[in-house]
Amino acid sequence: MSTLILRTAVKYIIPGMFLFSLFLLFRGHNEPGGGFVGGLVAAAAIILYTLANGVEKAEKMLHVSPQKLIAAGLLVALLAGITGWIAGKEFMTGIWLDLPIPVMGKFGTPVLFDIGVYLLVTGMVVKVIFTLADTREEGNQ
Amino acid sequence: MTLFQILIPFLVAPFVPLIGKKREGRELGIILAFIPFLLFISFLFEFINLKPATITPEIYQWIPSIGVDLAFRSDGLSLLFGLIITGIGTAVFLFAGGYLGKGMETVKFYIYILIFMGAMLGIVFSDNLLLLFIFWELTSFSSFLLIGFKHKYLASRYAALQALLVTGIGGLSLLAGVILINSVTGTFSISAIISDPSMLRESSLLVPIIILILGGAFTKSAQVPFHFWLPNAMEAPTPVSAYLHSATMVKAGVFLVARLNPVFTGIGLWNDSLMIFGGATMVVGAFLALKQTDLKKILAYTTLSVLGTLIMLTGYGSEIALTTMIVYLTAHALYKGTLFLTAGAIDHSTGTRDVRILGGLLKKMPFTAYAGIVAAFSMAGIIPMVGFVGKELLYETAMSGEPALFFGVLFAGVIMVYSAIQAGIHPYFAPEKETPLSPHEGDFTLTAGTVTAATMGLILGILASNLLTGMVSLAVSPVAGKTVDVSLGLWHGFNIILLLSLGTIIAGYGLYTVREKLYLLPQVYGPLEYLMPSKLYDKALNLLMFTARGQTSFFQNGYLRNYIITIFATALLLVGGYFFYHLDLTELVIDPSMEMYEAIAGVVIIAGAIIATVAKSRLYAVMALGITGLGVALVFILYGAPDLALTQLSIETLSVILFVLAIYKLPKFLKLSNRNSKIRDLIIASTMGVFITFVILAVYVHEHSTELKNFFAAESLPGGKGRNIVNVILVDFRAIDTMGEIMVLGIAAIGIFGLVKLVRKGG
Amino acid sequence: MILFLALITGILTTVGIFLILRRSLVKVILGLAFLGHAANMLIFTIGRITKGKAAFVPEGSLSPFEPFADPLPQALILTAIVIGFGVQAFLIVLFKQNYKSLKSDDLDNMNTTDML
Known part of the structure; x- marks a missing residue:
């Protein structure tokens, strides 16, 4: 599957896909989108790279292992929940900062929670793809 | 305060492995013995300063919505039990370190027994029935771990499971009783129920409540016909037998009966059941003790007999009977705990517990001998021991009651003397014989506890008129539900009761002289064998396992298809049956209108579904799944769900990639199913499909919120x-x-x- | 249009169940995916459907104007889709590893723990 054309095309498509995934993530609170879809698109970008260049290079490009993305996602989501606690309210109560931020509008714990979902979904899908596409260990058997 | 006292053992338990790393075996025992000892001191202070009129429950909210509070009550009865639990506990904790020696096993033992001690304290101090139940179950659970401590042996595991099942079923019965009490009175608080029992006593549920509560108490305290688990539980290490199965846990049933006695006393069913089952246990336990040669078995069966006596005495209900119960219970805890521990010390030093080959240990184990002899004197009811005071009271009570029970008491009394001689006199005075190990006295951890406990029995006997009287009067009032004047004494002059005492001692010694013949008694008599509760237990257990095995091999036969068919058939039968009776077909909303886009989506979905079913290669099937997914996404778009459509589209793309990565190298589908099974599956599947269609249409009949x-x-x-x-x-x-x-x-x-x-x- | 959606859901259910009754593990996984679609459609349909209008609050307003689609079933289905995908991914990896050690796709070869 890894042809020169695909590899060259992927180089230009992937940054765009990443940007699009972040766009989906942050506008999700007001327009169609959100952490789930954003994470899936981000994962799709990495998959495209994997198909073109192989798992080994994809792992290098990603820098962090997908397990760490999953763990980070859960932690961020939990953090978003605990913030409510720290603020003296129920677990998972939304806490919003009162200053407007360009592009995404307002920032609050629900946005943080969505970021956690985004990270976890990306990590999970990438993990599966790396597992399935990994041909290295089969050679050893 | 009480909450803290109860929590201490639980809080220490997790740290035992840490302490055990630095200090092993007996040193660990010495360190941990401080926990029950300090608790003992604190209970002692409370007991001395106790003013019955000013007892207030200590309440912390826990689950207020269902009325479960961490409520505790330290009255005389609780504190007496607390003193027994921590006092005997100190001796046992000290003893176990030296007895079990070094290693991880000892660490494990202390964790279990700390949990047990905390749970037992929880039972006796709880002022909330559900809280009491939780601690009650926790003692069953820790007892399971302790009986099965030597878990490599089949007998240990069997005994542990038996004890757990019997007391566990009893626990369920207790829970049911507690819930019924709550449904009648609207509260779980023991104080509230005792202070106003009229609602309960006049309730129509009174009979089931009493039966269920007694079911819990009788299984825990090993009353006939649930007595069989207790002798089997002797598989546990000796310190466990001394602690759980004579001094504390088996008395939890007695405690429960005593605690709730003010509520139910005077009701025929309550008093009669206690007298009948207690009396029967007293006689059966004593009789079964006759032929025992194992020190621990002798002590176990006499414990049964005493537990029966205690239950029976509560059933008598008079002030003197309840006083007797408390005195007898205290005396028993002191002498039986001691005798179990001396039996453990003997076992440890000689390598045997068989009385037939024990003898001549007086000089070799002088401290153990002192403790054993003094405890045996108490058990036999010889002046000036506390056991003597108890026995005098027992005979006095029995003389005024049912003649049948009176003879039962005398019979048990004779055997008590006989067993006391066997367990506490014979090993020291009989001629010396060959034992597996050469006997020697253990270090102070093996003797200090027993010597102290035995001496306590002596002191309480001598100080019967002041110290014992003071203790007992505080403890008996909560059982009677009113203030009871207690005046005890060691010496009542020469009277008929003293004569009876003398008679039982002589008869007991007489039995001892013919012991070789008694050992040959058969365990069961002819056809009675089929009625033995332990045999019935085995049969019930086997039947349960047989049913489970049959059911498992029928339903879980390893073929996925069969599981699925079972599940869907059940769903069809239940919901389909409901539809058949309740669904009016004319009410269904049938709206066949359809627009162009909807038709396209429908065609895409259905085409994908059908291709997936008939596809010859995996790749086609996977692509067909993708097509259906796109169709579903189209439906989501049409009906105002853009988020769903977005997600569905991304997922569909990814899942096709996943499938292809996993299967593109595999060969074509093999033809695995034959025509008949395909037709059968098609019928099942389409029935379910039609069923789901009807479910949707039927839902539309109802108004939507x-x-x-x-x-x-x-x-x-x-x-x-x-x-x-x-x-x-x-x-x-x-x-x-x-x-x-x-x-x-x-x-x-x-x-x-x-x-x-x-x-x-x-x- | 309710009849139409009900029929589609019924057909998806039929196909899903028919496939999970097959002996080939791949078909079973496909069948579960179809059943997942059926379940999502079931929730979507019985949560009442509204044509065209999504549940968004328009600019300058505090709440959406009727008629709009019920957002709750949509939220439920959204997570169901993703979870279904997670389960499917797990099953695919399970299938792959299973095929590696057994060299077979036949469920009837998998009902024993012994090596073949």
């Missing part, structure tokens, strides 16, 4: 600060659900990781 829809619509922007309501629900209103769902994803990833690792490792 828009309450939630309106709530989310109204609150999304003001409360959730978002315009995309679906997203606001996901990350704000129902974020905990989403949290759980992303956790599932994480777990799936961990599972995938594990699968790959596992196959790599295993090849």
